[in-house]
Amino acid sequence: MTDILYAKALVQVLRESVEHDDRVHLMGQYFLGLTHHREMMAEIRDNYPERVYYPPIAEVGYVGAAIGAAMAGLRPIVDIATASFIFQAFPQVVNEAANIYYMSGGKTKVPMVFHFNQGIRGGGAAQHSHSPQAMLWNTPGLEIIAPSTPADVLGLVRTAVASDNPTAWVDHIKLFDVTGPAPEDANYSIPFGVADVKRKGSDVTLVATSWMVQKTLAAAERLAEQGIDAEVVDPRTLVPLDETAILESVSKTRRLVVADECHRRCGVAAEIVAIVAEEAFGDLAAPIRRVTADDVPVPFSPPLEEYIEPTEDKIVAAALSVTS
Amino acid sequence: MLPDLPGDQLVEQLRLMLVIRRFEEALIKLAADRDIGHFHVYIGQEATGVPALSLLRDGDFTFTTHRNHGHILARGADPARMLAEILGKETGYNRGKGGTLHIASLEHGFPTTSAATGGCIPLATGAAFAFDRRGVDNVSVCLLGDGALEEGSWHESVNIAALESLPIIYLCENNSLEALGQKAGEYPSSTMAAAPLTDLASIYKMPAIAIDGTDSAEVYTTMKTAVERARAGEGPTFIEARTVRWPGNRPLWPQLLTGETDVAMMWDDDAIPAEHAAWHRTNDGLLTFGRLLLADGHTIASQIGEIDAAVTKLAEDAVQFALDSPYPAPEEALADVFA
Structure with a gap:
């Protein structure tokens, strides 16, 4: 490597x-x-x-x-x-x-x-x-x-x-x-439908994809400073989706935050939380939280854009709200 | 005029035209008894599709539309499996997943059939792109109606085909006019400002030719030039084949307004009924083709009668096969999403 x-x-x-x-x-x-x-x-x-x-x-x-x-x-x-x-x-x-x-x-x-x-x-x-x-x-x-x-x-x-x-x-x-x-191995490939636990943790499950994984990993480090041990699960492929990995993590941490750059309504986060609500409701010790873009067109002005964007701060706040 | 082909090949083309005609008539009759949903028939355009597609060979691709039955039959598809697909049966070409709008048969060169107007145009252009990049001399044929020229996909695709000199023939079957309009020399699509329609291709610097789609010789000759040009790497051609809309296509659901075709109308003027006489006499390319074959001595009335009896039986057997075939198991709905 x-x-x-x-x-x-x-x-x-x-x-x-x-x-x-x-x-x-x-x-x-x-x-x-x-x-x-x-x-x-x-x-x-x-x-x-x-x-x-x-x-x-x-x-x-x-x-x-x-x-x-x-x-x-x-x-x-x-x-x-x-x-x-x-x-x-x-x-x-x-x-x-x-x-x-x-x-x-x-x-x-x-x-x-x-x-x-x-x-x-x-x-x-x-x-x-x-x-x-x-x-x-x-x-x-x-x-x-x-x-x-x-x-x-x-x-x-x-x-x-x-x-x-x-x-x-x-x-x-x-x-x-x-x-x-x-990996330098030219034959290295990742099968579809296999999630990657990007950070192991026991207090809360943070699910994210694409760029949101990087933001979520940074948020997890900040949570660690506050004594919260977050697990970051990256499904890597949405179709097929590794539901098992998400459900296993939630059954361990009993708490779920999904970070997603889609808008809130019917976004990627909405689907993931629906699966967990259907399959693992009994495992949950706190309400599920979604950190998403707000349901408005994306504005140009930097402070407006940041206001509606799913930021690291918002992921930290959501994780704290379900673990406190 | 007839295509410049040996007599036996011309008789075979007549047979294929009759296969299409009897197939579509059988379908309309079948739909009278039961609800099989909306469908579109190719009656009146056989003299375009059969000679045009006779120029294709293995490995060539054809992309057709909602009005696909005639095109796929012209390339030799089995009427029984076609009808089974139209009825949503397990024995259909696509095991009931496609239905009348989406009949696809790779072995006959129809990889997919889009029923979204203009949907086939980028796909057909892309197949030509692949043939070009692979360095093979196959061609792609994009069959489209005049309405598809109203879609943006036409302009985006034909620009790519022209720039890349792709091996494709855009064969537009303009069936939008009735006899009176044709006589008056009107040809544009009803909601297209451009006229004639060939202007929509010639601005992209490619041959753009309007022909009489009921004149099999003109169809064959024009298409032959276009296919040879494409195989030689000389680029795309646009052909507008003008046909008169069959009166039975005027209602929302096709109806046998002109009756079942009586092949005797090819040689016996008394067989032509007063109603729709103009259609039978001049606008039906199939009857015209038969008359020319008789006039040139390539066949005789009794042979046409025998061919017609055989293809009529083929259509009847196809209906029976489709009716007797089982539906797919309901849970098959979940299969074939991914390869």
Whole structure:
């Protein structure tokens, strides 16, 4: 294990995917958003120019084309850039890709990956700050991965590229600067549906995905200073979801806080707490708490944005409220 | 005029047209007795689909629409399994998961069928993208109605196809006009400001050709050029095949307003009823095709009668097979979400 930058791990796994399988094509070019890391994509562009497609500004067209290409022998990794743009492609993602295998009666496979950078990125305002994973979770037929560390992005994307199903890769530009240990084994992969306990603890279970995992780990350290031993569970994939790991943690700590960048109503947190309420109500010693974005469009002004955002402070406060 | 093909192949094309016609008629009759939900039939467009799709080969992909029955039958699908799918039976092509709107058969080159208007256009373009990048000479055919040109997906996709010079043929079957409109030379889709519809493709710098969809020779020749162009890596083509809407398609639910087709109308003018005489005489491409085959001596009335009897039996057997087939087990609803 050596420490590696998340952005570097992302480029590494894309490059290896292209390198190892002729069928893998990158469609779209903003995997690293407009961050300064984006120049790292040049190594793929320069070495495999015929495998990187620069589409017109036409999300329903090129994302749909990636779906069509997946049925005709390619394994595209299509980049939708800012997650809010997936709405331009929704007819193809939700009404075509997710349905094709089922509608065909299990005949036609759609092996592809949809990558997008979701969440409140700072100054994105209402039209560049969406977290569409809950909407996608409400769409049967899509696998959903949400890596939170360099090791996880390597391991989960390898599995996603090998999968015969359309897979949404929920990413976050704030993760790009995270550094962490990553296995050097080129065959390292993470099976879908296996949660990772990112921090062991006994007093309260904190569940989070993607960038919220990093915030939650920081919140857990602050809680430790106050004598609260929090366990941080990262499901890593929403579809399939490792319900067992969440329920086992809750049965141990008897307390649950879910941190999520989706809006509160029908968000990812809403689904996770519903599962716990149905399956483990008797284990709970305190009400469940959700730390989410408020149910308003995301505002531009920094103090307004911070006010509605699920922050580290809010996670700490929620955990204290269920453990005091 | 007839397609420039040997007589036996032309007779086979007539047979396929009749398979489609008798299949759709049987379906309409079946729907009179029971509620099988909404469906769309291909009657009146057989002379477009059969010659056009006869140019495809293994590995080529076709993407069709809600009006898919005729296209899939034209590529040789089994009418019995088609009807079973339409009735939601276990023996259907998609084991009842798709139904009339989503019949898919990979072995016939139909990987998925989208019934969302314009939904097939990006998918078909993407299949062509894959053929191009894989360096194979397969082609993708995107069948669409004139209404799909109103969707944004058309413009986004055709731009990509043109820029990348993809091996695709956009075959638009414009069935939006009735006979009077056609005579008056009107062709635009009813809610499209652009006219003619070929303007919507020619601005993207590709061949854009309007043809008479009931003229099998014109369909075949134009499609042949387009397919050869695509296989040679020379890029996409747009074809608008103009057909007259079959009167039975005018109601929300199709009705046999023109009666069951009497093949004798190909050789016996007295067999043509007064009502809808214009339809039978000039607008029905299938009857026109049969008359041309007879005129050119490729077949005789008795042979057409025999073919018709055989395909009528095929359709009847298909209905019986579909009716006799079991429904899938209810819990099958939970299967096939993921590969």
